[in-house]
Amino acid sequence: MSRLSSGTLSRTLIVLVGAAAFLAAVEATAPSRSDLSRTDYYLRKFESRVARARCQTIPLGYEGTEALKRVEALHEEFPNDPGVKALFERTRKALLASKGETKDVEAGAADYRKLERKLVETFEAEEKTEWAAFMETAKASKDPILKAFPPPSHREVGIDELAGRYVVLEDFEYPTNEFTEMGQQYVFVGSGAQGYYCVELSNRSWIGVYEAVKRKRGSGT
Numbered sequence: 001m002s003r004l005s006s007g008t009l010s011r012t013l014i015v016l017v018g019a020a021a022f023l024a025a026v027e028a029t030a031p032s033r034s035d036l037s038r039t040d041y042y043l044r045k046f047e048s049r050v051a052r053a054r055c056q057t058i059p060l061g062y063e064g065t066e067a068l069k070r071v072e073a074l075h076e077e078f079p080n081d082p083g084v085k086a087l088f089e090r091t092r093k094a095l096l097a098s099k100g101e102t103k104d105v106e107a108g109a110a111d112y113r114k115l116e117r118k119l120v121e122t123f124e125a126e127e128k129t130e131w132a133a134f135m136e137t138a139k140a141s142k143d144p145i146l147k148a149f150p151p152p153s154h155r156e157v158g159i160d161e162l163a164g165r166y167v168v169l170e171d172f173e174y175p176t177n178e179f180t181e182m183g184q185q186y187v188f189v190g191s192g193a194q195g196y197y198c199v200e201l202s203n204r205s206w207i208g209v210y211e212a213v214k215r216k217r218g219s220g221t
Contacts, residue, residue, distance in 0.1 A: 029078075030078065030081055031074050031077070031078050031081060031083065031084060035070070035074060036074075036083050036084075036087070038070065039067060039070040039071055039074060039087055040087065042063050042064075042066040042067040042070060043063075043067040043071070043087060043090055043091060043094070045063035045067075046060070046061070046063040046064040046067045046094055046098075047090065047094050049061065049063065049064070049098075050094050050097045050098050053097075053098070055097065055100055056100065057098065057099055057100045058098050059098075060098070064094075064095075064098065067091060067094075068091060068095070071084075071087050071088055071091045074087065074088075075087075075088050138166050143164060143165045144165075145165070145166045145167065145168060146162070146165055146166065146167040147167075148167050148168060148169060148170075148197075149190065149194045149195060150194060150195045151190070151194075151195040151196065151197055167197070169189040169197055169199070171189055171190075172187060172189050172199065173187070173189075174187050174201075174213065175187075177189065178201070184200060184201075184202045185200070185201040185202050186198045186199060186200055186201060187199045187201060
């Protein structure tokens with residue numbers, strides 16, 4: 001009886017040792033549910049903070065630091081595990097979002113930008129053509145374009161000599177050189193050495209120019 005019990009006990013021990021070795025081998029190739037669950041917990045906390053920030057830059061904080069540390073450890077040990085891969089991808093997206101570097105867009109979603117660039121190029125080419133034609137017409141008129149600088153002095157030149165004539169102000173900088181005088185808006189062009197022109201903005205002639213400037217800014221070009 002004692003020998004039978006001893007043999008049975010030996011076989012039981014062998015089975016247990018074999019089972020333990022098998023479990024150890026399985027654990028070596030896959031992360032534990034506990035590790036995945038704890039990592040997911042910290043990651044969800046971090047993702048929630050990122051979502052509340054609405055694309056604003058935020059620090060990692062405790063949850064982000066813990067999530068990053070745990071995901072890095074799991075990814076280093078189990079790089080091919082599906083669960084670890086999913087955690088790694090979520091962490092990557094959360095980190096990018098925490099730095100304001102988002103978002104993923106579907107293919108073709110930004111095609112309107114290409115169309116916009118083509119339209120800008122088309123209108124810029126048209127602008128150059130129209131401007132060249134205008135300059136030729138103005139130069140050929142009976143009252144050719146005035147030389148911009150030095151500006152004509154009101155003490156030496158009468159209004160009748162200037163009315164209806166053109167002057168080209170190449171250094172017109174708006175709104176950099178904008179100023180207000182007696183409730184009216186102007187842009188100055190020139191310098192103390194050259195003299196100045198003051199171009200009035202408080203009239204209907206400026207509306208078309210202003211709209212063109214506003215659209216130019218909106219296009220990002």
